[in-house]
Amino acid sequence: MTTPPPSAAPGATPGSGDEAIRLAEERAAATRERNLPQFTDMPIPGDTANLREGANLNDALLAVLPLVGVWRGEGEIVYPTIEGPFRFGQQITFAHDGRPFLVYEARSWLLNEAGEVIRPAAREQGFWRPQEDDTIELLLTHNTGIVEMYYGKVRTQTSWEFESDAIIRSATAKDVQASQRLYGIVNNGDLAYVEERAMVGQPLQPHASAHLKRIVG
Template structure:
């Protein structure tokens, strides 16, 4: 998976020699249409808490810290479907997922993911699935530190780098597990914002399996 930003372009129509709108113009129009539905939404906050609250909408709340500019396309709330498939699973399954990238003006992004099992593509929710919570910490050399904690009893420390302006690749340097957690020894993730959607692929290794695909999803922006 890779992503490159769309740029407005013009192509000549050989039938009349006049420049015609290119695919970049269509992408800009599509982005404007999406923004009409998401620009006024944000994550819920209590107004009686001290200090500055989190925001997942760059039009609201504190200004994004300069250290996080390389992660700007991720900020928002995203929702969509994906698939889980790994040798450690009894069977593959579809899931509904919501992912939040928010900030409070400091040099990191807050990350939260919730998922629910589905009884097939576009199906009904069967039961809650995996949950994750973490922090994306960009560094001056453009590297990224990602700390994730999972409800399954796993804590992971990732290091990674941007591949371009809209895609990021990370892999674990350390995995900490509770005695009752899943068997995990290493994980890689690849994220990309492509045509306004957030897509990602996760690969996971265990004590018995080398890195193999585990999760993949395509999510649409619902906030920001």
């Protein structure tokens, strides 16, 4: 991919281990008691986005452990075929139920220049499925009529890279040919990602990016 997530972010000094620990403790104080809403009468284990609660994390998920939680922040959409760039807000959830996959959900909303919500925007849901050969299968379904299958790998202990292998489109969906994604935990513990897309006759290029803070876990 051509555009990595930021390697540092405001509030953290690169290479400062003490500062990173301090920031992590501050975040945990606000998020450690929060989790996904639970139905207590479910006869099977519920999803959890908090490693302190619920089912034990499956050993197969150790490579994606830093992602477990709920993240919220803002991002930007840009592409030659739109008038943008446009700002958007987003919440991403990584949860599990003790089995060897992460449940993934992303919900977005468009923002105006003042940061006010205009309307709901894209939604996507799916599963991250780490495999024994250290690859990660990523299956995504979009509300826009697109289903994507990615194969990815662990780049470092806190970054993950994916490339689309197959894309299925409904008759009313946008013409998307390929996609790549790169996720990373940046120096202050936030989640950042970039997405590149080849669609509507354009070559593969940056389309969306976001910087999200942990609110659960």
